Amino acid sequence: MIAHFSQIATIFLLVAGLYVVIARGNMVKKLIGLSLFQTSVYLLYILPGKVLGGTAPILDASFAVYANPLPHVLILTAIVVGIATLALGLTLVVRIKEAYGTIEEDEILARDGSKESVTDKVKIAGNKTGRGGNGA
Amino acid sequence: MITHHLPVLLILAPLLGAILAALSRNGFAAWLIALVASALTAAIAVALLWRVQAEGVISYRLGGWAPELGIEYRVDAVNALIVLLVGVVALVTMIFARRSVLAEIIPERVAWFYTMMLLCIAGLLGMAVTGDAFNAFVFLEISSLSTYTLIALGRDRRALVAAYQYLIVGTIGATFYVIGVGLIYLVTGTLNLGLIVERLGAIESSRALIVAEAFIVAGIGLKLALFPLHAWLPNAYAYAPSSASVLLASTATKVAVYLLARFLFTVFGGDVGPGGIPIGAILIVLSVAAMFLASAAAVFQNDVKRILAFSSVGQIGYITLGLALVNPTGLTGGLLHLFNHALMKGAAFMAIGAIVLRAGTAKLDELSGIGRVMPWTVAALTVAGLGLIGVPGTSGFVSKYYLILGALEAGHGWLAILIVASSFIAVLYVGRFVEVMWFREPAQAARESREAPLEMLLPMWVLAGATIWFGLDAEGPAALARAAANALLKVAP
Numbered sequence: 001m002i003a004h005f006s007q008i009a010t011i012f013l014l015v016a017g018l019y020v021v022i023a024r025g026n027m028v029k030k031l032i033g034l035s036l037f038q039t040s041v042y043l044l045y046i047l048p049g050k051v052l053g054g055t056a057p058i059l060d061a062s063f064a065v066y067a068n069p070l071p072h073v074l075i076l077t078a079i080v081v082g083i084a085t086l087a088l089g090l091t092l093v094v095r096i097k098e099a100y101g102t103i104e105e106d107e108i109l110a111r112d113g114s115k116e117s118v119t120d121k122v123k124i125a126g127n128k129t130g131r132g133g134n135g136a
Numbered sequence: 137m138i139t140h141h142l143p144v145l146l147i148l149a150p151l152l153g154a155i156l157a158a159l160s161r162n163g164f165a166a167w168l169i170a171l172v173a174s175a176l177t178a179a180i181a182v183a184l185l186w187r188v189q190a191e192g193v194i195s196y197r198l199g200g201w202a203p204e205l206g207i208e209y210r211v212d213a214v215n216a217l218i219v220l221l222v223g224v225v226a227l228v229t230m231i232f233a234r235r236s237v238l239a240e241i242i243p244e245r246v247a248w249f250y251t252m253m254l255l256c257i258a259g260l261l262g263m264a265v266t267g268d269a270f271n272a273f274v275f276l277e278i279s280s281l282s283t284y285t286l287i288a289l290g291r292d293r294r295a296l297v298a299a300y301q302y303l304i305v306g307t308i309g310a311t312f313y314v315i316g317v318g319l320i321y322l323v324t325g326t327l328n329l330g331l332i333v334e335r336l337g338a339i340e341s342s343r344a345l346i347v348a349e350a351f352i353v354a355g356i357g358l359k360l361a362l363f364p365l366h367a368w369l370p371n372a373y374a375y376a377p378s379s380a381s382v383l384l385a386s387t388a389t390k391v392a393v394y395l396l397a398r399f400l401f402t403v404f405g406g407d408v409g410p411g412g413i414p415i416g417a418i419l420i421v422l423s424v425a426a427m428f429l430a431s432a433a434a435v436f437q438n439d440v441k442r443i444l445a446f447s448s449v450g451q452i453g454y455i456t457l458g459l460a461l462v463n464p465t466g467l468t469g470g471l472l473h474l475f476n477h478a479l480m481k482g483a484a485f486m487a488i489g490a491i492v493l494r495a496g497t498a499k500l501d502e503l504s505g506i507g508r509v510m511p512w513t514v515a516a517l518t519v520a521g522l523g524l525i526g527v528p529g530t531s532g533f534v535s536k537y538y539l540i541l542g543a544l545e546a547g548h549g550w551l552a553i554l555i556v557a558s559s560f561i562a563v564l565y566v567g568r569f570v571e572v573m574w575f576r577e578p579a580q581a582a583r584e585s586r587e588a589p590l591e592m593l594l595p596m597w598v599l600a601g602a603t604i605w606f607g608l609d610a611e612g613p614a615a616l617a618r619a620a621a622n623a624l625l626k627v628a629p
Contacts, residue, residue, distance in 0.1 A: 077270075077274055084281055085281065088303065089300065092303065099293035
């Protein structure tokens with residue numbers, strides 16, 4: 001029963017995270033959902049590795065039952081990856097806020113639609129200054 | 137003995153290069169480091185291919201641990217081909233990148249740009265050589281995270297949004313992949329691909345494997361822009377810096393295709409997966425949809441980079457079609473198209489990079505008559521475009537010819553007709569930019585431009601030349617692709 005409960009909880013977290021990613025337009029909220037989604041996978045790995053009454057895998061005659069250490073090691077790596085992704089995602093949101101003044105996805109799309117010609121002119125001007133300094 | 141350590145040196149060269157480039161803090165020094173590191177990588181890739189052809193499969197135990205406990209790098213005919221492709225494309229991209237990066241990247245970020253390029257290359261090579269399913273995830277994320285950064289380095293502010301959207305989608309894809317790998321680990325107790333295959337026979341219920349296959353195919357499908365999971369790709373390629381587009385378009389999706397092929401053929405057993413899931417039939421439908429719909433979308437784009445990006449989604453359809461046919465000829469065609477498409481798309485994105493450098497825009501309506509002032513650049517783009525169509529005399533023809541033969545061999549005559557029919561859509565989008573660039577009166581952007589510098593033309597023409605060369609004399613790459621197809625299908629050559 002406990003095993004089933006933990007699996008149901010894992011799936012709930014997974015779907016909840018994915019739902020937030022899809023349903024929310026706020027870019028920070030999307031990242032929170034993404035983080036939740038990734039974290040649920042940590043549970044998916046860790047839970048089956050747990051042995052009830054088991055200890056950490058220590059080589060000692062007095063411990064016969066121990067948990068599988070490999071899932072923990074794998075998830076340690078996955079946590080690092082998750083942190084890196086979240087950090088990069090938040091950095092991008094900061095840059096987007098600076099460039100657009102908003103972090104709502106639909107507002108950003110609306111702004112790009114109307115100002116397309118303006119940004120293009122900026123881009124060309126930027127490239128021309130770049131062309132001037134190509135001696136390096 | 138140093139040759140024994142080739143598989144790990146292949147990854148260490150760009151990885152250490154990335155650290156040095158980050159520490160250098162100087163654009164030119166970073167470029168030099170990136171050039172040396174990618175030249176080393178390409179040399180190691182050639183040596184690996186040579187050794188695989190001479191001695192067969194190379195198994196390298198990282199740290200000396202047995203595959204049951206540690207990570208095994210395994211190089212056979214399939215990933216030797218992929219590694220060679222990534223190595224060579226990385227080298228020519230670095231030669232091309234210097235001028236393009238100077239014009240497109242803010243000076244203080246140039247060193248970081250090369251750091252990210254090298255990290256991306258290291259991740260892609262790692263995905264290709266590793267024989268460990270979880271290790272592949274780690275390398276997948278190394279390449280993905282550096283890719284998001286590369287895209288965000290684009291000048292246009294829409295590059296930031298494109299990078300953010302790719303980050304969301306890419307992370308969902310990678311997490312799906314991990315879920316699938318976790319389920320396989322639960323039922324087999326190992327992460328080594330070779331050992332997974334050995335232990336699959338002992339599994340009683342196939343339910344976990346069905347779910348695992350669904351998650352892995354969907355996850356990698358997001359990474360390789362399998363139709364309809366391609367929505368991230370056009371913006372990512374269009375707003376990334378030009379030299380990053382070159383690297384991504386010619387290698388990133390290709391390595392993901394390799395990973396999909398590895399799982400489909402070695403772990404899940406071909407076109408009918410565990411539990412009788414008709415994965416081959418599903419892939420055929422999605423591939424054909426990509427060939428028609430994505431190519432049709434390419435016709436209506438104005439930005440040349442977006443034309444090429446949508447064309448990439450369509451061309452990936454041909455590659456996955458080759459995988460889905462599951463016969464040696466079709467698979468040879470798929471892998472050959474993977475190789476050829478990487479070369480021609482690389483040449484095409486380099487040409488666009490050169491045009492952006494000189495004319496300052498990639499918008500088709502502002503590029504009228506650019507062919508008259510940049511004949512060599514636009515000629516390379518035209519050669520690549522002919523390759524995309526599959527005109528005889530270009531490598532695109534050879535790989536599509538194999539695909540058609542494979543479709544006939546599999547008894548799908550209608551599929552052969554669809555391959556030819558979809559090529560006519562490529563005629564439309566290639567014809568559009570060829571007509572505008574060569575035959576219209578020069579617009580203002582064209583009149584102010586001049587021919588691209590030699591250091592950009594040279595790598596561009598290496599790839600465009602290869603497109604012609606492998607179209608006339610296809611024996612070399614076809615033999616490599618055939619060996620790889622046989623290795624995947626476990627057919628004696």
